Amino acid sequence: MGGTVDLSVDIGGMRLRNPVMTASGTCGYGEELAPYMDLRRLGAIVVKGLSLKPRPGNPPPRMTEVPSGLINSIGLQNIGVEAFVRDKLPSLMDLGVPVIANIFGEDVEEYCLLARRLDGSGVAAIELNISCPNVKKGGMEFGRIPEEAHDLVREVRRATGLPIITKLSPNVRDIKEMAMAVEEAGTDAISLINTIPAMAIDVERRRPRLSSIIGGLSGPAIRPIAVRMVWEAYQAVKVPIIGVGGIMGASDALEFVIAGACAVQIGTATFIDPAVCEKVLKGIEEYMDRHGIRRFVDLIGSLEVS
Amino acid sequence: MGGTVDLSVDIGGMRLRNPVMTASGTCGYGEELAPYMDLRRLGAIVVKGLSLKPRPGNPPPRMTEVPSGLINSIGLQNIGVEAFVRDKLPSLMDLGVPVIANIFGEDVEEYCLLARRLDGSGVAAIELNISCPNVKKGGMEFGRIPEEAHDLVREVRRATGLPIITKLSPNVRDIKEMAMAVEEAGTDAISLINTIPAMAIDVERRRPRLSSIIGGLSGPAIRPIAVRMVWEAYQAVKVPIIGVGGIMGASDALEFVIAGACAVQIGTATFIDPAVCEKVLKGIEEYMDRHGIRRFVDLIGSLEVS
Amino acid sequence: MKRTLSKVIYNRGISPSYHLLGLRWEGRIDPGQFFMLRPWSFDRFDPLLNRPFGVYRVFEGGIEILYKVVGRGTRIMTGLKEGDEVILIGPLGRGFPFMEGWEEVSIVSGGVGIAPFYHLIQWIREKGSFPALSLYHGGRGEEDLVGIEEFERAGVTVNIATERGTRGYRGLISDLFKRDLEKGKVRPSAVLSCGPKGMLKEVALICRERGIPCYVSLDRMMGCGIGTCLGCVVRTKGGYQRVCMEGPVFESEEIVWEEL
Amino acid sequence: MKRTLSKVIYNRGISPSYHLLGLRWEGRIDPGQFFMLRPWSFDRFDPLLNRPFGVYRVFEGGIEILYKVVGRGTRIMTGLKEGDEVILIGPLGRGFPFMEGWEEVSIVSGGVGIAPFYHLIQWIREKGSFPALSLYHGGRGEEDLVGIEEFERAGVTVNIATERGTRGYRGLISDLFKRDLEKGKVRPSAVLSCGPKGMLKEVALICRERGIPCYVSLDRMMGCGIGTCLGCVVRTKGGYQRVCMEGPVFESEEIVWEEL
């Protein structure tokens, strides 16, 4: 693999061997996928969102199926940053693939503490999940308000020397505005999109299908929305963009790349086929071969719109 | 039909025989559906969006299929309000079903002129499509900014005595905020959601699948997002809510109703089965029978969330 | 009220990518009209939309569709079996005209574009008209030459071109047709055509140059097939027209070919 | 690297809603483990997720799944035919324990909950252990009593309850089991159970009152089946545990039943 074409790409100072990553929260801490694919083939591994303290997550039911999609409300269950660094990170790092730590907090300080704790731990970058309510500021998500997102990123920027990827929420008025705000604040890259708030009802019981009533929609249903947001953000900012949302195969991944993404993350698809990342990578190589494109980076933002 | 259960519902002074309507832009001016279903069975007919002058619409391709969804960029092709009132409305009114005119303009004046023109024309209500860029104010859609939507609705309110249904765009930071803004401005009802901006790319040709690059996503893919928004809006406002987005059958319609909608509109599903509205109606009746619910209005917002 | 359900009578492959599907149907169908078909149950939404298909043959109590597997929908279609219920909406649109004065008619088709013409010929014969009929049919190779024996048996002069040259003229069917026109081998009162966009354009041009009336059946992605979605429009001299309602057959001079 | 593809050997209905599916498979499977199966092609995303199924029988080169049609996924599954390729991930999770000292084992199952136990019995026999085995199986009526002859043939004492009383005890299987325990008709060293939630709860309670070790196989909606999505958790005394990894079989005393 990668013999004839150059798949490498730079993201905020990280050099990735190829542009295919797992998406946070859909590959655990890597080990669960290991029996199904060679993790060393990945461009990077993005682990489940980490908080300062371990979190038990939401009560079940936590997941429900909808047309071409999945609504989840896992509630950010995780083992906490300490246990991650101690128990999971060492073996992950042995793979020789950049490990990206997805983090979230309830206020700016928590994000900063997390970012500081991970500095020097061995992770290659941190991804800020800003789709979390700012408990200190009335509970509106950081990711919905450009000013809040800006301030958050600026503080985290000061707290860590690691590359910062800010993961944008689709739940905004204007994704360009958001992308510009976090770029201005010093993020090294942007990933988008996180899940879209959604809801399903069991009409026979007249009850919500999830214990938390509202959850996050992922899967192919959201892909056309995500591709549009990548395309819009690509017009607005210079920092690299990582595309996420409903990628099921190479052609989906290529939609994101052609729209402006320099890398992709794959989430829900790994639930259906735990080896899907490898297939996507292979499909991208085949596509490049077929089209005579030698360097992956030449594909980024190559949409013709005349 | 309707013998054993009471399906009627009031929306901003209109009394509907039942809560099932067509969605704007998906049933033409009614006549195309007539060979497939008895239009008199409908609660109301919402016609294709009308502008002051006829509009040719966007160049093809105007439509593309995505998982469980459809992206369209018809470009609001329509015959204009005059031709509508002259050529289409009379026979539509003969059906004895309330006709709701969906309207859109490029600035507040155009909306007001349309509303005034329709006053006394025979239509039962107007539905404001506010997902249109305000050309006079920098081109951001009315529907994205609560203040702009508020001002628009207030002016239209002054211009017409007809009931006003404001159709909200999903493309907002907070649907509650939007719903409250238009309620405050005097709308009689709210309908939501309009399509979600989305994009698909033909990777082999590296070109957008639509001539307009970005189009609007509809169909089952967006239903969980729409249900969530209805539920959120239902917490925030008192005006009746009409649920739209991905309804394919009775159980989908009931999700909206249980979440808080007092009526539903069906769009994309009519492309697959032009008689779907009748089936949804029948399915709702069967459900009410089965659950011993005599009055449809008792179902509205009946979600149990404890 | 139009029916919108039907049942599969048979479904069989006649070559690796061409299949014949028999569906229960009764009623009048003009040649060139089409149906919207949902080859999977209503409750699965990926793929979402019904697919448009012309009618290859009409028989007692049913219609036969000749289809080519080109994507997901048609691949799923190959799995239909006897007794399956399908959504079938139609007949839709305006088909091919046939005028009394026509003494000789040439049909130019490419690939699966041959599909509507067998029914057309059935229909012309049933009307009791017997103009001279010639079929110019092209494809990549042997695999695209399905059903042509049936045309021969129906008394149609069949001319073949294959791009790979495995049978008939080596090259494009439009070139063969042009050559025969130039040679005076055919002198059609009208030309009817269906097939890939490039071929249609070529045929339209050939006819324009010679002032021969030409009718083309256009293939567009269709949202509804019944005129409500406005997704299938084509630019004509009179503005955008819906392929599903005002078409799928248009007089070629009406089409703004540069924008197709 | 675990394989994730398989081929259908056979698929046949054995009653209106129960079917048997044979799939190519080789390798060790513990009784009570399960597979994630995608009964439709990877490129159709409605329904989106793979479905979990236990193993009814293991044979040379394959596994047999006993499944009941309950919704869209299982309805689509009935259309699988010989030679179809399917995504098959597994074996997954932790199955039923079997301890050396157990002299008598009672199985309590409801409906399609019988599925994992035929393989369990195969497996116990293969180990050369011959504890006394009794099956308590319940259903609505005759239609839920598939496969019980096979248990009888395997030397298992079979007890039946149907809610409609069409065969065996009229009522719930847990009531029959309780009665037999009270009468001393069975004296199990351990109870293994699979079936609807209400039944499992009941069985767990019966066993708790008598101090009998009880193991239950839980049925949860599963996102991935391999431990990554955290969607399938159940509340245990030790916190949330994944049914797909730490289960599907749990010691009943571990479960916080009030929250199930």
Ligand SMILES: Cc1cc2nc3c(=O)[nH]c(=O)nc-3n(C[C@H](O)[C@H](O)[C@H](O)COP(=O)(O)OP(=O)(O)OC[C@H]3O[C@@H](n4cnc5c(N)ncnc54)[C@H](O)[C@@H]3O)c2cc1C
């Ligand atoms: C009026 C009419 C009559 C037709 N009659 C026949 C017929 O008799 N026999 C037959 O085999 N086919 C016929 N077609 C074409 C047929 O509708 C398409 O081949 C079919 O919809 C493809 O579905 P799919 O899901 O397999 O392909 P998709 O997966 O949807 O697409 C596969 C490829 O084909 C392209 N494509 C898909 N649909 C169309 C379309 N409608 N027009 C052009 N390109 C398309 C896509 O862009 C893609 O490149 C007809 C089309 C029309 C409009």
Ligand SMILES: Cc1cc2nc3c(=O)[nH]c(=O)nc-3n(C[C@H](O)[C@H](O)[C@H](O)COP(=O)(O)OP(=O)(O)OC[C@H]3O[C@@H](n4cnc5c(N)ncnc54)[C@H](O)[C@@H]3O)c2cc1C
């Ligand atoms: C470990 C495990 C082993 C299983 N083994 C078998 C087996 O051997 N044979 C068998 O027939 N079934 C088995 N099941 C259950 C099987 O997975 C479901 O019946 C199947 O997923 C239903 O899919 P569907 O699309 O037909 O139903 P859906 O349309 O998804 O749902 C139909 C109805 O069933 C409910 N439902 C769906 N999935 C589940 C679920 N996983 N648990 C509980 N309720 C559900 C839904 O809420 C709905 O009411 C097993 C489940 C698990 C977790």
Ligand SMILES: Cc1cc2nc3c(=O)[nH]c(=O)nc-3n(C[C@H](O)[C@H](O)[C@H](O)COP(=O)(O)O)c2cc1C
């Ligand atoms: C079960 C599940 C858990 C997730 N957990 C996280 C998380 O912890 N942090 C985060 O930033 N995103 C999380 N996500 C969002 C995904 O990383 C991704 O942005 C989203 O699912 C869209 O991609 P997909 O359609 O490929 O799944 C989660 C998604 C799912 C489905």
Ligand SMILES: Cc1cc2nc3c(=O)[nH]c(=O)nc-3n(C[C@H](O)[C@H](O)[C@H](O)COP(=O)(O)O)c2cc1C
């Ligand atoms: C082809 C098409 C045309 C539409 N035209 C209009 C329109 O003119 N005015 C409007 O307010 N909404 C329009 N809509 C949006 C629908 O009314 C509806 O809000 C949306 O499609 C979601 O519902 P659905 O998923 O049931 O289609 C259009 C939708 C489609 C698919």
Ligand code: FES
């Ligand atoms: S396909 Fe909908 S208008 Fe023609």
Ligand code: FES
């Ligand atoms: S099903 Fe995904 S963790 Fe268990």
